[in-house]
Amino acid sequence: MPKLLKYAPGLTVVLMVGPLLAGLLGTVLPAFGYLPALGGGQASLAAWRALFAQPGLLISVRLSATTGLLATAISFGVVMLFCAAWQGTRAFDLMQRVLAPILSVPHAAAAFGIAFLIAPSGWIVRVFAALGGWDRPADIVTVQDGWGLALVAGLVAKEVPFLFLMTLGALPQADGERTRHVALTLGYGRVAGWFKTVLPRIYPQIKLPVFAVLAYSASVVDVAMILAPTTPAPLAVRILHWLSDPDLSMRFMASAAALVQLGVVVGLIALWWGFEKLVARFGRGWAEAGGRYRCEGSVRALGAVAALIAAGMVLLGIAGLAVWSIAGFWRFPDMLPGQWSVKLWLRELPALGDDVINTVVIGGAAVVLAIILVVACLEREQRNAATSRPGRGALWLIYVPLLMPQISFMFGLQVFFTFLGLERTLVSVVLAHLVFVLPYVFLSLADPFRALDPRYRQTALCLGASPDRVFWRVILPLLTRPVLAAIAVGFAVSVGQYLPTLLIGAGRFATLTTDAVALAAGNDRRMIGIYGVLQTVLPFVGFGIAMLVPAILFCRRRGMRRDI
């Protein structure tokens, strides 16, 4: 096994680097005028001139940046506040229980559900409309507001559970519970004690997920198409429109815009990183100053309310979709449909067998590959930790797919797999999914893996166990929870892939998501409801397993239970 491990980082980079370089080149070259298939044979800056002449370009860029930053800051703040205020309580347990269903709802379905909640003709208004006897919704903007606040709300609702999951994985490594107790004993308030002692140990572990949230929020397309303003839209959405323009020459400009998008994301991460350094600097003084902050009732309430709203939006949203899926005619301002019908379910369900099989096979294969590669890379890194820090530099490459709009990436990826003669094969679809799954698996697992107390390994080695035996008997069991969480996250990411499945698979592999997205174009809420619910089921099984298995495995191991 040590021999095989040696190849792990190399293999990972090889599997990722081809598609990545292809994806990048497929964006960079057209941005500078090179795309012979469409008659672009020479380097030119025409695409950039066209881009900067686009009306409202700066507003789009600003919108992407502000909504991305705001959504990340709020999500991070809510999760930290909630953990600080409620760790070790029943409210905390309860939140863990509803986590799986919330995480399983696909982003677009959640966004659609939230849009139906907050629209002027939506569920919330209908409560008042029914009381007040209005039959006509107010003509005001809530969804698609100019500031992008609806988009921020939609993103926060989905990113809070993700960051919460990542934090749960990190807490045991950071020894959060004991640290918290010590702080309490020293007379610190619950929240202040947590922020002063636990946060500094948790943050390094969830930093990468936070960056991923930032990158995702600033470049999201599907959620933005439902909730973001359109006059103008955020940059990523406009890139999608330009790439889909019948005028094929628009693709040059779209590629240039994709590079701007990349710049926006990198800039935001740099900004966040700088802010983090600043906070670390001043926070140290604050922590050392010794303020106990015992009066914290309102802060704790705020943490609970914020978490509740985030969770409630997704749950109510998916409930709304479920109701729509069996609704007959449903007019404003009725709270519930006047008629019910399962006609559409009966029509759709029988045809879904192949979709489900394809979804599970592709997602399963991609996530198994991803977890093996990631664990192997990390294990090798740990074993060589004493002598060198290899591979880390090259491994940064795997985050590139998270930093770029997927749509701009797809063109190069298609050309790459077509060159290899692999396009339209299951292998290529799985490899294409791997490009997007592996980064999430890596960032879910890397920090907890690296944060594992090295003394476990050293002790086991000193007791005479071989490195392999240490890995199987000590390291892996200790990391069961984050490994399973990483698998579940990876699987959910794979289930949600639309463009890679459609374009690399050339339509040969219909999945729940390819059908769902195609049908969503018809804008029938009943169909969107059906597929939104169906798309939620598979990841739910994944997350459910990831949470149940450790609970069963560790029910007799007090030290491995999460809340102890």
Added chain:
Amino acid sequence: MPRLTARLMAAAIFGASLMGFSSLASADPAPDMQNWDAVLKQAKGQTVYWYAWGGEPRINDYIAWAGNQMQEKYGVTVKQVKLADTADAVSKVVSEKAAGVADGGAVDMIWINGENFAAMKRNGLLFGPWVEQTPHFKYVDVIGKPTTINDFTVPTAGLEAPWGMAQLSFFDDTSRVKTPPRSAQALLAWLQTHPGRFTYPQPPDYMGSSFLKQVLTEVVDDPAVLQKPAGDADAQKVLAPLWTYLAKMQPLLWRDGNAYPANGAALRAMMADNEIDIGFSFSAAEVSAAIANFELPDSVRSFVFDGGTLGNTSFVAIPFNASAKAGAVVLADFLMSPQAQLRKQDPKIWGSFTVLDMDKIPPADREKFDALDLGVATLSPADMGKVLPEPHPSWMELVEREWQKRYGVAP
């Protein structure tokens, strides 16, 4: 030594798995269009991957039916690749051209029209000409329905086969609108007394752009200039009446014109939510179907403008590198047959009007067309009124660009 064996085995497994999963089709010679029997023979056993918008279950069901018929009649397997956007199919073909795939491509047929067709034709991405040599093309009404050979004024040149007629029609909730406005000017006047109760999808969405084209065709001084490329005329002057019209309309739109629905289908949901009173679509049958489907209240009815509304044709085309060209040609021909066209026009199935000439098809088939029950909310082809021709695509590009400048950035 054992290590080497292990490596060889791994390589062999990897290679075998590639072979096993690889389904790349071999080159398919261009079918000999002069010899239909040879085309049929070549088509037999082929699988046609048809890239088609998949947003409407009724349409997907129709395509599945056509696939079953093709299997029975000609031994051709048809698989629909459901798309959210036709641009994805175009993108696929472009990426294959970039990778040098001159045959054995992934896309065998695309449901297409308008700007997408113009772009693919211009970039040499289509196979053909082949349409006029197919047996059923002789039934197509190329005189009475000139859009069957001129796609948004661009000559189809035998590169795409017509398979359905579309005409812009409006719909209103008769419980809320007493007398529907029957012209662009009347719509504006109605909006002045009912502010916020109408909108159009945001251009460059197909339906939103179509609405602008409808208005343009009505308010322009001389509609004939729109049939020629925009470069030939003083575009600013031609478009001026459109901008005057929109300057009055924009502040009266739903959400004061600060937000727009994403696409035409969204208008139906907005009707049910009582957000708007008047919507529009390219398929009059859609209204009856949507009522049956619980998407619209049963008080909704279709209407058209007195001066006529825009009409166009949707087509199927075959990419230059398709793997099953013969199969695709036979499928396209079947789609133009009276049997397939009749089923397509049946509102219980789809409700898309036929491209065929009722005087050319066999009398028995004609009787079946006459006997179709079109449903309560659907206008018959005779009541659809005058069909206005689509402007040349260059006008649309101009209008979309200028619209983006004027209204794409909220003040």
